[in-house]
Amino acid sequence: MLESDFTQADLSSADFQxxxxxxxxxxxxxxxxxxxxxxxxxxxDPELNRIKGARFDLDGLPGLLGKYGIKVG
Numbered sequence: 001m002l003e004s005d006f007t008q009a010d011l012s013s014a015d016f017q018x019x020x021x022x023x024x025x026x027x028x029x030x031x032x033x034x035x036x037x038x039x040x041x042x043x044x045d046p047e048l049n050r051i052k053g054a055r056f057d058l059d060g061l062p063g064l065l066g067k068y069g070i071k072v073g
Contacts, residue, residue: 002041016042036060 001016003023010030022041026049033053036042042063044051056064061072 036063 001019001021001024003025004021005025006029007025007027008029011034012030013033013035014031015035016039017035017037019039020041021039024042026042026044029044029049031044031049031051031054033055034051035055037055037057037060039060042060043066044063045067046064058072065072
């Protein structure tokens with residue numbers, strides 16, 4: 001899944017568990033109920049994507065909060 005472009009895709013209920021999403025692009029993507037647990041390397045903007053009900057591990061927080069300059073851990 002490296003460097004995949006998911007722009008404007010509907011990935012509702014997709015399962016990315018254990019995937020390496022380094023360099024993947026999520027922009028205006030529907031990620032509702034998508035499972036990102038144990039996924040790594042992703043960065044997505046919660047303001048530009050629909051993520052209601054999506055599942056993340058605590059280790060995935062930097063991929064969600066990076067744009068805000070928030071450091072986790």
